[in-house]
Amino acid sequence: MNEPFAAVEIIAAKRDNGVLTDPQIDWVVDAYTRGAVADEQMSALLMAILLNGMSDHEISRWTDAMINSGERMSWSELSIPTVDKHSTGGVGDKITLPLAPIVAACGAAVPQLSGRGLGHTGGTLDKLESIPGWRASLSNDEMLKVLQECGAVICAAGAGLAPADKKLYALRDVTGTVPSIPLIASSIMSKKIAEGTSALVLDVKTGSGAFMTDPEQAKLLARTMVDLGIRAGVKTRALVTAMDVPLGLTAGNALEVRESVEVLAGGGPADVIELTLLLAREMLELGGVKGKDPESALKDGSAMDHWRRMIKAQGGDPDAKLPVARESQQVFAQSDGLLTKMDAMKVGVSAWLLGAGRSRQGEKVQAGAGIEMHAKPGEMVKKGAPLFTLHSDEAERFARSLAALDDAVSISALNEKNVKNEKNERLPLIVARIK
Numbered sequence: 001m002n003e004p005f006a007a008v009e010i011i012a013a014k015r016d017n018g019v020l021t022d023p024q025i026d027w028v029v030d031a032y033t034r035g036a037v038a039d040e041q042m043s044a045l046l047m048a049i050l051l052n053g054m055s056d057h058e059i060s061r062w063t064d065a066m067i068n069s070g071e072r073m074s075w076s077e078l079s080i081p082t083v084d085k086h087s088t089g090g091v092g093d094k095i096t097l098p099l100a101p102i103v104a105a106c107g108a109a110v111p112q113l114s115g116r117g118l119g120h121t122g123g124t125l126d127k128l129e130s131i132p133g134w135r136a137s138l139s140n141d142e143m144l145k146v147l148q149e150c151g152a153v154i155c156a157a158g159a160g161l162a163p164a165d166k167k168l169y170a171l172r173d174v175t176g177t178v179p180s181i182p183l184i185a186s187s188i189m190s191k192k193i194a195e196g197t198s199a200l201v202l203d204v205k206t207g208s209g210a211f212m213t214d215p216e217q218a219k220l221l222a223r224t225m226v227d228l229g230i231r232a233g234v235k236t237r238a239l240v241t242a243m244d245v246p247l248g249l250t251a252g253n254a255l256e257v258r259e260s261v262e263v264l265a266g267g268g269p270a271d272v273i274e275l276t277l278l279l280a281r282e283m284l285e286l287g288g289v290k291g292k293d294p295e296s297a298l299k300d301g302s303a304m305d306h307w308r309r310m311i312k313a314q315g316g317d318p319d320a321k322l323p324v325a326r327e328s329q330q331v332f333a334q335s336d337g338l339l340t341k342m343d344a345m346k347v348g349v350s351a352w353l354l355g356a357g358r359s360r361q362g363e364k365v366q367a368g369a370g371i372e373m374h375a376k377p378g379e380m381v382k383k384g385a386p387l388f389t390l391h392s393d394e395a396e397r398f399a400r401s402l403a404a405l406d407d408a409v410s411i412s413a414l415n416e417k418n419v420k421n422e423k424n425e426r427l428p429l430i431v432a433r434i435k
Helices: 007-015 022-033 039-052 056-067 096-105 124-128 140-150 163-175 181-194 215-231 253-264 270-286 294-299 302-313 344-356 395-404 416-425
Strands: 083-087 110-114 152-156 199-206 235-242 250-252 327-332 337-342 370-373 386-392 409-412 430-434
Touching (some): 007 022, 007 039, 083 181, 083 270, 096 110, 096 124, 096 270, 140 302, 152 302, 199 215, 253 270, 253 370, 344 386, 344 395
Antiparallel strands (some): 337 409, 370 386
């Protein structure tokens, strides 16, 4: 068929720092999706975008083109508002698991399309798949049924949702073009807008364990995504949150499910509870839902009821024993003192090397692999006390995992200066709020 453009013209325009026209963007995204533009040509264009950036209008049009490559979902049959949350990912970030049932228990519907982990950040679907019987793939009709019955659903995006993004995401991963704000923003927002939610809260992580280590870059990404959502008619706001230290006390699949269930049962680590409740309140306010307070949904057991119903509705057994790794090894404190640092990136890489994550798309993860943390920055530790327990099905993985933890923690003598430094060096939980 005669194509209206040649890919090389569009590559050259962006290579020379030009602004792509709407028809050029519409065509190149569509042509790549249907195979008329080759991988090597799209790789060149992605690199040009990474190096030269895009205007706000170009990003918006690129996002629309990706949405238009597939279907748009609708929740018009539901009688209650829909609201979703998206996190850019981090270490120990299991917030979606307790958050969705809490928000559902407070009166909103949560259609949560989630992803799998790649590299050091864990994937929500991988975590939930450690629950015996639970399944991630649902048809649109099944999603609607679970939402109607349970108020929340967490599942994989279907093949019909932004297929252009699936192809582009896989290509970016192997061509070094992942860390581009226009490409990250359009990738996330094309799926979230096509998902059909009426309100969206973004949790953009920053710090050593995050994708955007620099808080200023994280704020720019958050602002770009909020603008894209609002332009598309989705009520959108973002929180930029800390990922310099892992969230909670676990990083791994079944380990994080266990911790999430502890939160729903009224326990769990303080930082996980704080961020979960904060995001729940943001979601309910943005969705215009004036039901019960999220904290009371934890206390009265209604959040746990919604969790159990949601897991059962997707084939899982909420009472089943979670998988446990075959081997474990502990790491001990080398001195007494104040734990002043725990590098989230190093902990994440260590958990990944234990088998909790994957190094390429489609690789199988170990359900029981990961790391338990026995202390967090700001706490006193004793020499010889355990700092970490490493879990893996394969003992030969421990050596590389331990090497990744080298210099991950710092322990300092307890004095006023060190206590002050520890507080000053930590990012606040909420770095910025962008509306």
